[in-house]
Amino acid sequence: xxxxxxxxxxxxxxxxxxxxxxxxxxxxxxxxxxxxxxxxxxxxxxxxxxxxxxxxxxxxxxxxxxxxxxxxxxxxxxxxxxxxxxxxxxxxxxxxxxxxxx
Amino acid sequence: xxxxxxxxxxxxxxxxxxxxxxxxxxxxxxxxxxxxxxxxxxxxxxxxxxxxxxxxxxxxxxxxxxxxxxxxxxxxxxxxxxxxxxxxxxxxxxxxxxxxxxxxxxxxxxxxxxxxxxxxxxxxxxxxxxxxxxxxxxxxxxxxxxxxxxxxxxxxxxxxxxxx
Numbered sequence: 001x002x003x004x005x006x007x008x009x010x011x012x013x014x015x016x017x018x019x020x021x022x023x024x025x026x027x028x029x030x031x032x033x034x035x036x037x038x039x040x041x042x043x044x045x046x047x048x049x050x051x052x053x054x055x056x057x058x059x060x061x062x063x064x065x066x067x068x069x070x071x072x073x074x075x076x077x078x079x080x081x082x083x084x085x086x087x088x089x090x091x092x093x094x095x096x097x098x099x100x101x102x
Numbered sequence: 103x104x105x106x107x108x109x110x111x112x113x114x115x116x117x118x119x120x121x122x123x124x125x126x127x128x129x130x131x132x133x134x135x136x137x138x139x140x141x142x143x144x145x146x147x148x149x150x151x152x153x154x155x156x157x158x159x160x161x162x163x164x165x166x167x168x169x170x171x172x173x174x175x176x177x178x179x180x181x182x183x184x185x186x187x188x189x190x191x192x193x194x195x196x197x198x199x200x201x202x203x204x205x206x207x208x209x210x211x212x213x214x215x216x217x218x219x220x221x222x223x224x225x226x227x228x229x230x231x232x233x234x235x236x237x238x239x240x241x242x243x244x245x246x247x248x249x250x251x252x253x254x255x256x257x258x259x260x261x262x263x264x265x266x
């Protein structure tokens with residue numbers, strides 16, 4: 001079952017994280033931005049689990065559970081903000097909410 | 103298990119890439135769920151069964167269903183898809199894609215120049231994780247519960263006026 005090189009797992013996490021960053025930079029829809037934030041948090045958790053498998057310790061999986069709780073709280077607040085944005089501006093485009101621009 | 107790791111990793115990367123190209127919110131959500139499920143298979147192949155189950159139940163189950171509920175509440179019109187499609191022009195995405203490719207290239211280069219350490223075969227079961235979670239990490243559990251409470255209050259406050 002072993003023989004998976006550690007860096008392949010970390011590289012998978014890095015690729016998923018970079019795809020999340022690229023998605024946030026490309027899309028201007030707050031719905032998609034929240035999805036990509038989830039993807040990035042998941043990639044960070046994957047790196048922790050790979051490290052846990054590398055050292056044979058449970059600490060990395062404990063960190064993944066904390067990331068899971070953080071993601072749940074973040075998505076609740078984020079979707080609340082999304083509903084406010086849709087209510088105020090009738091759009092999901094984050095560029096419309098530019099009232100603070102000087 | 104090794105084949106499962108590589109196949110599921112490839113599916114995860116491909117489906118995450120397809121999320122970027124989607125303009126339909128529900129299609130993007132389904133690709134995200136596919137990506138999360140394949141990451142769960144990666145966790146299982148790495149010997150982390152508890153985390154794999156949590157990934158399916160909490161990420162793909164609870165969080166993504168919350169997104170689906172929001173899509174139902176918003177009742178998005180086809181015009182928003184047109185706005186999204188207008189943003190998917192090459193002049194919009196070339197800069198971020200080049201920067202992200204540089205980032206990936208650097209990370210892969212740094213990781214591949216290291217000595218090849220293989221992952222240990224022994225699976226870490228739920229019992230070990232639970233003993234660590236409620237032993238040395240008990241303070242972290244309390245902090246996570248406070249964070250979830252803050253999230254609950256914040257979501258209630260933000261959503262109270264939004265839907266009336």
